[in-house]
Amino acid sequence: MSFWEYLGNRHQQLLTDAYQHASVVFQCMVVATVIGVLIGVVTYRSGWGVKLATMATSTLLTIPSLAMIGLLVPAVGLGVPPTVIALTLYGLLPVVRNAIVGLRGVDPSLVDAARGIGMSRVMRLVRVELPLAWPPVLTGIRVSTQMLMGIAAIAAYASGPGLGNEIFRGIASLGSRNALNQVLAGTLGIIVLALLFDGAYVLIGRLTIPRGIRA
Amino acid sequence: MPERSGASGASIELENLAKRYPGTPRPAVDNVTMEIKAGELVVLVGPSGCGKSTTLKMINRLIEPTGGRIRINGEDVTGIDPVTLRRKVGYAIQSAGLFPHMTVAQNIALVPKMIGWGKGRIKDRVEELLDLVGLDPGEFHGRYPRGLSGGQQRRVGLARALAADPPVLLMDEPFGAVDPITRDHLQDELIRLQHELHKTIVFVTQDVDEAIKLGDRIAVLRERSPIAQFDTPEAILTNPADDYVSGFVGAGAALKRLNLTRVRDVKITDCPTVTVDDPVQEIFNKLRGSGTNEILLLDRHGRPYKWLRRGDMMRAKGSPARAGTLVSDTLSRDATLRDALEAVLTDTAGRVAVTGRRGEYTGVVDMETLMSSVQDLLEADRLEVMEHQHAPEEIRAAQTHAEQEGA
Numbered sequence: 273m274s275f276w277e278y279l280g281n282r283h284q285q286l287l288t289d290a291y292q293h294a295s296v297v298f299q300c301m302v303v304a305t306v307i308g309v310l311i312g313v314v315t316y317r318s319g320w321g322v323k324l325a326t327m328a329t330s331t332l333l334t335i336p337s338l339a340m341i342g343l344l345v346p347a348v349g350l351g352v353p354p355t356v357i358a359l360t361l362y363g364l365l366p367v368v369r370n371a372i373v374g375l376r377g378v379d380p381s382l383v384d385a386a387r388g389i390g391m392s393r394v395m396r397l398v399r400v401e402l403p404l405a406w407p408p409v410l411t412g413i414r415v416s417t418q419m420l421m422g423i424a425a426i427a428a429y430a431s432g433p434g435l436g437n438e439i440f441r442g443i444a445s446l447g448s449r450n451a452l453n454q455v456l457a458g459t460l461g462i463i464v465l466a467l468l469f470d471g472a473y474v475l476i477g478r479l480t481i482p483r484g485i486r487a
Numbered sequence: 488m489p490e491r492s493g494a495s496g497a498s499i500e501l502e503n504l505a506k507r508y509p510g511t512p513r514p515a516v517d518n519v520t521m522e523i524k525a526g527e528l529v530v531l532v533g534p535s536g537c538g539k540s541t542t543l544k545m546i547n548r549l550i551e552p553t554g555g556r557i558r559i560n561g562e563d564v565t566g567i568d569p570v571t572l573r574r575k576v577g578y579a580i581q582s583a584g585l586f587p588h589m590t591v592a593q594n595i596a597l598v599p600k601m602i603g604w605g606k607g608r609i610k611d612r613v614e615e616l617l618d619l620v621g622l623d624p625g626e627f628h629g630r631y632p633r634g635l636s637g638g639q640q641r642r643v644g645l646a647r648a649l650a651a652d653p654p655v656l657l658m659d660e661p662f663g664a665v666d667p668i669t670r671d672h673l674q675d676e677l678i679r680l681q682h683e684l685h686k687t688i689v690f691v692t693q694d695v696d697e698a699i700k701l702g703d704r705i706a707v708l709r710e711r712s713p714i715a716q717f718d719t720p721e722a723i724l725t726n727p728a729d730d731y732v733s734g735f736v737g738a739g740a741a742l743k744r745l746n747l748t749r750v751r752d753v754k755i756t757d758c759p760t761v762t763v764d765d766p767v768q769e770i771f772n773k774l775r776g777s778g779t780n781e782i783l784l785l786d787r788h789g790r791p792y793k794w795l796r797r798g799d800m801m802r803a804k805g806s807p808a809r810a811g812t813l814v815s816d817t818l819s820r821d822a823t824l825r826d827a828l829e830a831v832l833t834d835t836a837g838r839v840a841v842t843g844r845r846g847e848y849t850g851v852v853d854m855e856t857l858m859s860s861v862q863d864l865l866e867a868d869r870l871e872v873m874e875h876q877h878a879p880e881e882i883r884a885a886q887t888h889a890e891q892e893g894a
Contacts, residue, residue, distance in 0.1 A: 385584030387549055388657075389598050389647065390573035403588045482588040484631030 278453040286438065290461050293434035296427070297420045297469070300356055304363030305413055311364070312371025312409075313397065322372050329365040337362065337426045345430050355424070355432030362423050363416040370412030374405030407481050414473045421466040425458065435461045496526035496687030497560035497654035499546065504555035506541055516541050517711045518555070525560075525654075526685040530698040533708030533735070539691045542708075543657050546689060547576045559655060574602055577648035577656040577686075581663040583640040585632035591617070591643050592628045598651040616646040619683075621676060638669035642676070649684075658690045662697070674700055695736055699724065699743055707732050720747055725868035744864065745825040750818055753860035755841055755850035760785050763792065771800060783840060784811060789847040791817055791840040817842045820849065824861065827852050 279286065311329075315321030335343075337358065344354035378401050386396045428436030435458045442454030501521045507514035516538040523529050531539040544550040546557060548569040556565050564572050585594050592613045599609045617624040620642040632640055641661060648656055662670045674697060681688065692698055698705045699720045706717040709731060716728040724740040724747075727733035736743070759777040761770045762785045773782055774797055784793040793811035803810030816830050818841045830839040831854055838853035 379582075381580060381582050381584050382586060384549065385578070385580055386586075388547060388573060388578035388580065388584075390570050390575075390601060391597075392570050395601075400586055404586075482631075484587045484589065484633060 275453050275456060278450060279457060282457070286435075286457055286461060289433075289435045289438055289458075290465060293421075293424055293436075293462065294465050294469075296352075296355060296359065296433055297417060297424050297465075300359035300420060300424075301363055301413060301417050303356075304360045304416060305367055305409075307360070308364050308367030308412070309371045309402075309409060311368050312375055312405075313402075316372045316375040322376075325368055325372065326365075329368045332361050333365045337423045338429060341426060341430045341432075350431045352432060354430045355427035355434075358427070359420050359424055363420050366412040366415040366419070367409065368412075370408040370415075371405060374408035375401055377408070378404045403482065404485065407477070407485065407487070410473065410477055410481070414470065417469050417473070418466055421462050421469070425462060435465075495654065495685035496524075498525045498558075499523040499655060499687060499689065500556075500558040500561075501542075501546070502556040502558070504542065504545055504552050504557065506538075506545060506550060507553045514553075514711060516545070516552075517713060519714065520555075521706065521714065521717065523687060523689065525687055528681055528688040528690060528701060528703045530690045530692060530702035530705045531708055532692055532695060532698040532705055534710075535693055537708045537710050539708050540659055543659055543689055543691045546655075546657055547573045547578060549573075549578075574598055574651065575653050575655070577650075577653040579641075579644050579648040579656070579658045579661045581660040583632075583637075583644035583661075585640055585643055585647070587632050590629050590631055591622075591635070594632070594643060595647045595650050597647065602651055604651075612650065613646075616649060617643075619649070619680065620646045622646075636669075637665045638673060641665060641669075641673055645677075645680075649686075654687060656686045656688045658688060660692055661690075663692075670697075677701060696743065696746075699746060707735055721868045722871070725865055741861070741865065742825065744868075745828060745861065746823050748824045748860075748864060749820065750822050750824065750827055750841055750852065751820040753824065753864075754856065755852050756856050758783055758838075758851045760848060761795075762789070763787060767800075767806075770795070774800065781836075783814075783848065783851070785848055788845070790845075791842065791848050794836070814840060817846070818852065820844075824857065828857055831857060 311325050315325045340358045340361070341354050344357055348354050348357065382400060382404070383396065386400045391399065424432075424434050425436035425439055427434055428440045438454050438458030438461070442451045442456075442458065445451050445454075499521075500523070501519050504516065504519040505514055506516040519542055521529075531542060533539045541550055545552045548557075548564075551569075552565065556563055558564065559576075585591075586597075589597075595613045595616055596609045599612055604612070613628070614624040617627055622639060622642055627635075627639070627643070632643070635643065644661065648658075662673045665673065678701065690698075690701060702720055704717060704719055705723050707715045707723065709715045715735075716723055716732045718728075721744065723732065723736060724744045727736055727740070733740070759773055759779065759782040761773050761782055764787065770782075770784075774795065781794050781796045783791055784795050786792040791814040793813055795811040799810040799812075816834060816839055818827055818830055818839050820841060820843060822830075827839065831837055831852060838851050840848055841850045841852060843849045
């Protein structure tokens with residue numbers, strides 16, 4: 273069976289896997305963004321807070337993904353939970369780091385001006401600091417997403433959702449007729465998804481970054 | 488501070504205001520006491536690091552004072568919520584501080600929005616303010632700050648500070664870091680605005696000339712903000728309190744004084760004039776009869792046209808059209824005495840015609856008139872200072888000073 277025939281036969285399964293892959297990455301990314309930006313907001317004004325946050329998140333990233341999922345399975349069981357937890361944790365670092373860089377990069381004279389015209393702390397954050405930090409945060413989200421696309425494939429190891437299942441099936445039946453096709457389909461699917469997401473981010477950037485600070 | 492529409496200034500009193508940062512041996516600002524009248528433009532001037540900015544920022548409590556009181560219009564604001572306070576006090580800073588992600592209109596609308604104005608009112612106010620600071624509302628409304636020149640950004644910054652019509656305006660080196668010509672324009676604009684609005688403005692600068700040009704009164708600050716002298720620009724120039732002030736004001740105080748007086752305020756002399764329509768014979772008669780060497784020929788609208796000397800008419804064979812030298816430079820009545828001096832010095836004959844609003848001739852200044860008016864001015868300044876000084880020994884000192892000068 274050629275690769276194209278394989279795709280034709282299995283497109284139903286592949287599309288479901290792809291959809292689930294995209295969906296889990298997207299949802300984890302949303303959670304990671306919220307948590308990451310929150311961590312950034314809480315820590316960016318203190319020197320040691322910044323160090324702690326960056327160190328903690330980059331330490332997480334050094335744990336091999338297979339090991340991380342392996343460690344999570346005994347604690348939360350198989351399937352979706354370990355996948356979501358692992359992906360969210362991995363997704364944090366770029367978001368946290370860029371949020372901190374972005375927030376610290378806001379011109380202090382603008383913060384001074386914001387205080388001077390009578391903006392409260394929350395208002396300053398919401399109306400001035402976060403909008404100005406948004407472009408780097410968005411870049412962080414983009415990097416995170418690319419990373420998560422690959423890591424999500426590992427989730428199949430814990431019976432998680434996504435295109436990883438395709439790859440793992442292929443690896444498990446190496447030598448059989450469809451082994452290569454399966455691995456190839458899974459891998460290419462992930463690449464296509466990654467490209468689609470990247471395109472979406474460019475669009476989101478266009479829509480959400482105000483014209484005044486667009487590069 | 489009651490909210491009024493078109494609120495003009497409120498008085499500000501600073502009483503023993505002090506700021507000490509923890510862990511530093513000496514306070515950054517020590518015991519500043521100052522009374523600023525409603526509608527007054529007071530300039531704080533001093534070397535960098537003297538605490539003038541700190542003092543300013545304590546007025547809207549961007550920096551919390553560690554001691555002393557601040558009263559605005561009699562109300563003690565040292566204890567009230569700083570956010571509420573700041574919405575009633577306009578604030579303009581050096582780099583303009585416009586938010587780059589908001590349009591010009593959004594920037595200006597910030598404070599009115601915060602204090603809950605309606606949409607329509609905000610929209611009208613933004614247009615009005617843009618107009619007020621000399622920017623075309625239609626053109627600038629939707630632009631982003633990065634598309635504006637430095638001067639335009641400062642104007643928008645000023646508009647934003649004025650947006651909710653606060654009685655008090657704090658300006659922290661608002662015209663710093665712009666080129667001298669733009670700076671000059673902005674200063675003129677501020678003077679014009681202040682004539683219309685009568686806000687109480689506290690203005691911080693390092694530039695003595697700016698202080699002299701803008702201030703109703705100037706506070707010269709020393710290190711850690713004790714006030715070395717707090718007085719009118721005239722008094723500071725002609726009668727500096729001590730060596731520190733005179734050193735800071737710098738050499739050429741008399742020259743700087745010239746910037747404070749306009750040609751309209753001094754006596755100008757007259758010179759015989761004729762118009763181009765007068766018969767030649769009359770021109771001859773005037774020339775001969777005047778006792779001066781030259782007369783001024785005016786055009787049909789009464790504007791200075793040519794200087795005619797005795798010999799000129801002879802050489803031109805009696806035709807005024809060909810005789811004399813064209814008037815190259817005139818002074819308006821709004822020109823400062825410094826401009827006048829400049830013009831007189833560069834004029835080959837040492838005299839310049841003064842013109843009214845439509846360019847019509849009103850008189851002449853020359854070196855002699857300038858000298859005598861400057862002397863009168865300085866003398867008047869000294870007398871005024873003496874009247875205000877109560878300590879007898881100071882009066883005596885000033886008198887001897889005046890006598891020596893007069894001798």
